[in-house]
Amino acid sequence: MGKQRADLKQVFTDAVHTTYELLKIMIPISIIVKILSEFGLIDLLGDILSPAMNIIGLPGSFGLVWATAMITNIYGGLLVFFSFSIGNTFSVAQVTILGALVLLAHNLPVEARITQKAGVRLWFMLVLRVGGAFILAWILYFLFSTFHLFTKPNTLLWKPGYSDPSLLYWIIGELRNYVMIFCIIFLLMILMHILKKTGVLEKMNALLERPLNMLGMNKDVASLTIIGMTLGLAYGGGLIIKEAKSHTLEKKDAFVSLSLMGLSHSLIEDTILLLTIGASLVGIFFARILFSILIIFLLIKGIRKLSDTVFSKYFTT
Numbered sequence: 001m002g003k004q005r006a007d008l009k010q011v012f013t014d015a016v017h018t019t020y021e022l023l024k025i026m027i028p029i030s031i032i033v034k035i036l037s038e039f040g041l042i043d044l045l046g047d048i049l050s051p052a053m054n055i056i057g058l059p060g061s062f063g064l065v066w067a068t069a070m071i072t073n074i075y076g077g078l079l080v081f082f083s084f085s086i087g088n089t090f091s092v093a094q095v096t097i098l099g100a101l102v103l104l105a106h107n108l109p110v111e112a113r114i115t116q117k118a119g120v121r122l123w124f125m126l127v128l129r130v131g132g133a134f135i136l137a138w139i140l141y142f143l144f145s146t147f148h149l150f151t152k153p154n155t156l157l158w159k160p161g162y163s164d165p166s167l168l169y170w171i172i173g174e175l176r177n178y179v180m181i182f183c184i185i186f187l188l189m190i191l192m193h194i195l196k197k198t199g200v201l202e203k204m205n206a207l208l209e210r211p212l213n214m215l216g217m218n219k220d221v222a223s224l225t226i227i228g229m230t231l232g233l234a235y236g237g238g239l240i241i242k243e244a245k246s247h248t249l250e251k252k253d254a255f256v257s258l259s260l261m262g263l264s265h266s267l268i269e270d271t272i273l274l275l276t277i278g279a280s281l282v283g284i285f286f287a288r289i290l291f292s293i294l295i296i297f298l299l300i301k302g303i304r305k306l307s308d309t310v311f312s313k314y315f316t317t
Contacts, residue, residue, distance in 0.1 A: 011193050014242065015186035022185075022238045023178060025117055029109045030174055033071055042071050052134070056141040059084075062098055069106040070130070074273055077102050081277060085156065092150035096283035097137045099274035103284055104133035104263055114237040115258045119251060119316050128295075129262050136291045140283050154278025185238060188227060192239075195223070215293065216300035221249060221257040228261035230268055236261050251316050252303060259299055263292035 036042075046064030053062045061084050069077025081098070108126065116122045144150055194200075217225075224243065228236020240258060243249045267285070274284045303311055 007193060008190075011189045012186065015182065015189050018189075018238050018242050019178075019182040019185050021117065021241050022114065022181060022234060025113045026110050026178070026181075026234075027174075029113055033109050034170060037071065042067050045071065056097055056101075056134070056137045057145060058094055058097060059090075062094075065098060066101045066105070069102045070108050073107040074102055074270055077106065078273065078277065082156075085277075089153045090278075092152055092154050092278055092280055093140075093144040095154040095274075095277055096150060096279040097140050097144070099277075099279035099284040100137045100140055100288065101133045103270055103274060103288060104136060105129045111233045111237070111262070114234055114241075115262060116317055118237050118240045118258055119254050120258050121315050121317060124315055125258075125262055128259060132263055132291070132295060136287065139291070140287060144283075150280050150283075156278060157276040181234065184231070184235060188231070188235060188239070192223070215297055216304075217256055217260075217296075218250065218253040221253045225257045225260055228257070228265050231266060232269070233258075233261045233265040236265065251312065255303070255311075255316060256296060256300055260292060260296045263295060264289055 043064065045067035049063030049067055050060035051063075053060050053066075062081075065077050065080045065084070068080045108129065112122055112125045112129070115125045196202075221240075224236055224239050227239060237258060240249065240254055243254075267289075271281070271285050275281065303315070306315075
């Protein structure tokens with residue numbers, strides 16, 4: 001019993017430290033983003049992105065949806081989308097293409113900073129996610145338009161309720177999010193501890209070893225990558241920060257894991273969110289995963305040709 005209490009205390013301490021590292025990133029960036037949004041930065045970015053939307057078959061107004069999602073989060077982007085949906089009809093193909101943009105590139109100030117803290121250069125993660133989002137969106141547009149797929153109007157399954165714009169409401173919401181992050185990280189660490197003690201984690205890694213080796217990834221990052229892909233980059237990235245500080249991960253393994261998480265994370269929650277606005281599962285889930293695997297495969301091939309010195313200088317922090 002004493003051993004279990006000591007283990008639980010250690011896990012709690014680790015969760016506090018990990019959450020602290022994340023909040024050092026998230027709190028100042030959230031404040032900056034709030035200030036910039038109040039000064040119209042998101043509207044400006046939306047205007048800049050508007051011409052690019054036409055290249056992938058979307059109305060220019062969707063540039064503001066993507067800009068909002070990139071600077072804030074998916075929920076913010078959806079609020080803007082719903083305002084455009086009043087009196088307008090969009091096809092399932094258009095909503096799916098928009099979904100690809102939003103899923104691959106959202107909440108960048110926070111998530112890109114987390115990956116930077118975990119060891120990936122900021123420029124690379126921004127290029128990977130924004131560039132990857134646009135490439136996947138163009139591929140979907142080409143396929144949908146060529147084969148006349150998903151031409152039916154989208155169906156909205158959910159609309160957000162009233163959102164209080166006051167500063168107090170924003171502060172309360174942020175504090176609620178921070179508490180939730182700690183709770184999830186604490187539970188994740190308890191789960192990781194149990195899986196390690198029971199040997200399940202070792203069996204999971206063994207099970208994943210072959211497909212990861214085929215992709216070129218090391219099995220040591222398997223469990224952390226799975227957490228990031230299913231629950232979110234903040235949680236997977238936070239755990240990688242912890243592992244990196246204890247020097248248990250190789251730089252290239254952490255780099256590849258974070259890159260994969262950047263392209264495909266929170267696969268459950270985020271996918272469901274986009275399904276509620278009428279996007280196709282084919283585009284926002286299966287195509288996203290296949291695209292991410294292909295990009296990571298090419299990325300691994302590329303970084304293998306780089307010397308450790310060049311890789312560390314240009315791609316890692």
